Amino acid sequence: MALPIIYGTGLSPPSRAVYLTVKAMGIDVKYEEVDLLNDAHLKEDFVKMNPQHTIPILDDNGFILSDSHAIITYLVDKYGKDDDPLYPKDLQKRALINKYLHFENGCLFSHMKAICVPIYWEGVTELCEKRLKPLKNCVGFLEKFLGDRDWLVGDSYTLADISVVTAICGFPVFFSLDEFPKVKAWLKRCETHLPGYATVNTPGNDIFMDSIRTRLHN
Numbered sequence: 001m002a003l004p005i006i007y008g009t010g011l012s013p014p015s016r017a018v019y020l021t022v023k024a025m026g027i028d029v030k031y032e033e034v035d036l037l038n039d040a041h042l043k044e045d046f047v048k049m050n051p052q053h054t055i056p057i058l059d060d061n062g063f064i065l066s067d068s069h070a071i072i073t074y075l076v077d078k079y080g081k082d083d084d085p086l087y088p089k090d091l092q093k094r095a096l097i098n099k100y101l102h103f104e105n106g107c108l109f110s111h112m113k114a115i116c117v118p119i120y121w122e123g124v125t126e127l128c129e130k131r132l133k134p135l136k137n138c139v140g141f142l143e144k145f146l147g148d149r150d151w152l153v154g155d156s157y158t159l160a161d162i163s164v165v166t167a168i169c170g171f172p173v174f175f176s177l178d179e180f181p182k183v184k185a186w187l188k189r190c191e192t193h194l195p196g197y198a199t200v201n202t203p204g205n206d207i208f209m210d211s212i213r214t215r216l217h218n
């Protein structure tokens, strides 16, 4: 069996969710870099694999799967430990993790994408409050979800933290997180405890934030 192949790039938060999951699991995979800003995701071969032309995608010996949330849950179910703490089999823990994966996808990432697409591809150079507001609201919800918890679900990090942190860590390029102290403390905890955070999340997030800053300042 060949190694699973992950197509993505560090700039992309959902790609980093897959990279962090791979690190947390300690499995071997092959990485294929997709140069998003030069439209590599729109090339014929890529669109053949994923007609939706999003990254990340996984090729597990010919089984092609798009969407980071689908990919990370599949990876743990297929290659993880028995009852892996990243995505436990306990129904209620799993349901809560799924809730945060949907929260990341439907709220955090989709509002973030609505801000980023016009900046990357439509020449927009200013942030507009109308688009920032829903994103700030989402961080407010996360502040409440966290309450006094260290981790989003249970008492150790899970796929929920991995997915959500890859989006949130880039938000300081849009607004300060100072009014969300619990989110800030949790972010620090993720930086300290998630395997591979410094090697695979921070460099990609720095590229993401720089790429936004540069375009906003033009």
Ligand SMILES: N[C@@H](CCC(=O)N[C@@H](CS)C(=O)NCC(=O)O)C(=O)O
Binding pocket: 011, 012, 013, 014, 015, 036, 041, 052, 053, 054, 055, 056, 066, 067, 068, 069, 105, 109, 113
């Ligand atoms: N819900 C998807 C979002 C994937 C997504 O939109 N990725 C962006 C990069 S961060 C992308 O591929 N954009 C290119 C496009 O939509 O054409 C996931 O979690 O994988």
